[in-house]
Amino acid sequence: MRKQIAAANWKMNLTLQQSTELTDALLNEDLKDYQLVIFGVPFPYLQTIKKKIAGKRNYFIAAQNCHFKKSGAYTGEVSAEILKSVQVDYVIIGHSERREYFNEDHQMLTEKVNICLQNNLKPIFCCGEPLSIREAQTQNEHVEKQLKESLFHLTTEQFKDFVIAYEPVWAIGTGKTATSQQAQEMHAYIRKVIVEKYGDDVAESISILYGGSVKATNAKEIFGEKDVDGGLVGGASLIADEFSTIIKGLK
Ligand code: PGA
Secondary structure, three states, X not given: OOOEEEEEEOOOOXXXXXXXXXXXXXXOOOOOOOEEEEEEEOHHHHHHHXXXXXXXXXXXXXXOOOOOOOOOOOOOOOOHHHHHHOOOOEEEEOOHHHHHHOOOOHHHHHXXXXXXXXXXXXXXXXXXXXXXXXXXXXXXXXXXXXXXXXXXXXXHHHHOOOEEEEOOHHXXXXXXXXXXXXXXXXXXXXXXXXXXXXXXXXXXXXXXXXXXXXXXXOHHHHHOOOOOOEEEEOHHHHOHHHHHHHHHOOO
């Protein structure tokens, strides 16, 4: 079974106290070996939440971003090396909000992926099309290009067990979820593109998460699709009961 993942993306929300309460409420989920919960938390909380999940083998933390340079005079930025030094497990790379508001292009994302891997951090690489592309029905080409430009230089070894999040931009924070069929179609397409480049074994090892208005009421159905290996969840990951139900919806 591929890893099935419920990843929370808290974005720029929650105080420290709220974040510890939320984590406490979610620490005792009954998880199978292949099911993971990842908390994508603001930088200042990484160490606190890491301590909270200590000894819980299916729980991990993620940073929501990192800089693409190794180190240096980049005031306010955080490097992969810094994240590694506080035992971060995963890093969300290429979220559409970062692509849009912080002008992150594919070259920068390629460098971010590389520097994460050099530091043994696991990228959660986000891709997904805006509404105009969906309306023009060219979403497959769009997502394929995003993957090829930022990931397909990786070796088979580097790409094995990789985590990709498909997040249609029109579904993020809008309450408009892709149907489970739309999610499955894209996830199957992504896996096909990976098969062509890296072969069946690698494609079968990769977890492809769906993101975009995942909630307690739709998670189980979406996650039930053959090529959907869990979700990257924003708004609904801020509410303990909601996220708990989402975790329980994992295959
Ligand atoms: P949402 O965000 O669940 O609030 O739509 C998902 C994401 O941006 O990762």
